[in-house]
Amino acid sequence: MNAATITDRHPGDVLLRRERFPHIWCPGCGLGNALRCYVEAMKVSDTPLDKHVVVSGIGCSGRVAGYVNIDSYHTTHGRPIPFATGLKLMKPELEVTVFSGDGDLITIGGNHFIHTARRNLDLNILFVNNFNYGMTGGQFGATTPYAARTTTTPYGNFEQAFNMPLLAAACGAPFVARWTTLHVRQLKEAIQRAFEVEGFAFVEIISPCPIGFGRKNRFADAMDEMTHFREGAVVDHDADLREVGITMRRGDPIVVGNFVDVERPSYDVGKRKLLQKVREGLP
């Protein structure tokens, strides 16, 4: 076996702000993998790199805006989607990606999420779901499974979690995928596809959070949650989305796949069609 080579270069260097490293993420966190998949997808995308823009919110995932070497905006908590909406509408030629976590995107920002999916605005939503609010120290959020323990659910979470692929599809997202941070190749390809899709492209990235979520839920070691993903992951592109909720109980599956990939007129296409009618004087 060859000895490990230590290098000061990273394959994603061209797209990473090296001077910003080391990053702030905890050992065992999945955000690094998610970021790498995003960067790899950008490198092979048809869109020139200077036309890629990332908007992130607040929380651990929010830091991505500072690490990626493209134009980026680090918005307030819960608001990356509305910010990205304004940006995309005024600069349609940009490939606008929202990189956000579960607390930001779907808990405080849930209203923006459902309405923007309904509008089918041409955004890429990279949604890192680690089942808790990491940056504030491990509170429960809208994707925390029932009965899971967090600092604000000391007796277990009384609430039920969102099943995000089902929600996104129900709101009309034309592209819905879910992969874990172990599925780096599939995840990268799903992100590439999200860039191509004209409309609200949603990629859920199931990510370990050993410090915030794992320690209180029997995944204390960084490897435990990853092992659970590896053992529980079931690839099923045609899964019944009503059945893909995640319990994070050992033995229960984590269904992954590219669930939805359909054509549905984007906001821009729909708007142009109606305005064209007006210009041509049609009823």
Next chain:
Amino acid sequence: MITNDLAVMIGGRAGDGSLVTGEILAKVFRDMGLEVFTIRDFPSNIRGLPTSYTIRTKDRSIMARKDHPDILLAIDEEALRLHGDELPPDGVVIYDSSSGEGPPDFEREDVHVYQVPLKSITVDNLGGARAEIFKNVVSLGVLAHLLSVDVAIIKEAIEKEFSRKGEEIVQKNFQALDLGAQYADENLAKTDPYVLERRDKQDSLLILGDDAIAYGALAAGLRFYAGYPITPATEILEWLAAHMPEYNGVVVQAEDEISAVTMCLGASYAGLRSMTGTSGPGADLMVEAISMSGMAELPLVIIHGQRGGPSTGLPTKVEQADLKHVLFASHGDFPRIVLAPGTIEEGFYLTAKALNLAERFQLPVIVLTDQALCQNKQTIPPFDLSQIEVDRGKLLNDPIEALQSPNGGNFHRYALVEDGVSPRPIPSIPGGLHEASSIEHDEMGYTTEDPELRKAMMAKRMRKLETARPELPGPVLHGDPSADLVFLSFGYPTGAIWEAMERLKEDGIPTKYVQLRTLWPFPAEEVGDLLADAREILVVEHNYSGQLAALLPTLLGKVLPTTSVTRYDGLLMTPGEIVAAAKEVA
């Protein structure tokens, strides 16, 4: 005889057509070369509740509610019961006598009552019960006859209003109008003193305040508007939704005000002019984005049309109780600018100015207005577009070479420059790569918690206010500069104060009025000078606690003799009550 000075109140119910009747009447007065101000006093209701629409006309520019309506066009009995007592001696009632009985419980001997079977005339001649809607127009015919208004002018206005509904509707309205005029001619003997005379036609615009604001924004290069429906700012959203697509502009009705204002910041980051409009409850939701605009140094313009609060409050009525909100609402310290138009005309120009200021100084600019200015119409001179200059400040739209940092770092978006305003490249501009951020950052926009950098960034941002100060609209002095009885106000009361000052002058009491157009940063020096010799300052505002009066010592840095003149019942202040307040301290 009272010529060219009257207020006609149309009292009816929401949805009964009295609003359209009022709109037509306002246009008729404008077409006669008269000045007009309309007052919609409407309930938070679409159909059924009592509503009134008052059209004031005069041969001089007006922008206030008259002390009383002169003519009450009572579309139903309720209107007479509600408003009959407001009429002055020699006032006029036009009343529907179709039921065959006189006006119920109306015993005033000092007003002129014209009984007209409006409903019977309509139903008998225009096609049965379904035609009752035309009785408004019949009453217009009666009014035209009484005021000696040429029916042809009204027909022109009717044609413009209804032509899109088809020739049949236009003809029916003409018929209704003629029936009213004919009835009046044959049956009524004029006893009241009011007449209108046509003046040389002035080229004037009769425009809603919200429309003027929207137009001002568009004229100043607005390309993105996001809003959420809320009285009294909804008309801005509606007007722009209709007009922006022609200019490749984008209008979004967002899911809430948080989203609307944040979308504006996104559009701003993209390098295009953006704006949102709202009222108190929506403004509450926008506060986090105001702070973000301050921190990320993204231009933001918010039109804040005040209405009666707190909470849902009096959603369709006037108030100016959000002053403290717009001056102070936020977390953290950052620079902001607050402007306050005093007339509908100023609404146009100050909105255009706001877009320049926001972009030049990269900060939030709030245009504080009120329901009275937003949802009423006034005749004003046509807009002078040559006065609108678009100044995009330090926006960088072209590839940047020289400014690229030599050590390979990214563009210094938040460069610590002397005047506080750093160059701002739009995304995807070569050489302009940067992170923009709501979190404390270094010159390139990267997150930092370095204490010295934090201090330097805070000072840089705050310096922008001093850079901006010389360019902000100063206070306007109206009236007799040597008077020691001084009014101080902003927004709607401006028009009422003008009229009050004229009446006080006739009574031998000279006054002056200091009208604030920039509320923040407060022009303490200029206002202090104008108030220096005041014996008494009457601070006029539409709120309970006298917010401006209470803040004045803090804003000015000195205590001056003030009397607070307030109104907070949801109705517009009248010149008469301001005269009375002034006489108490004169």
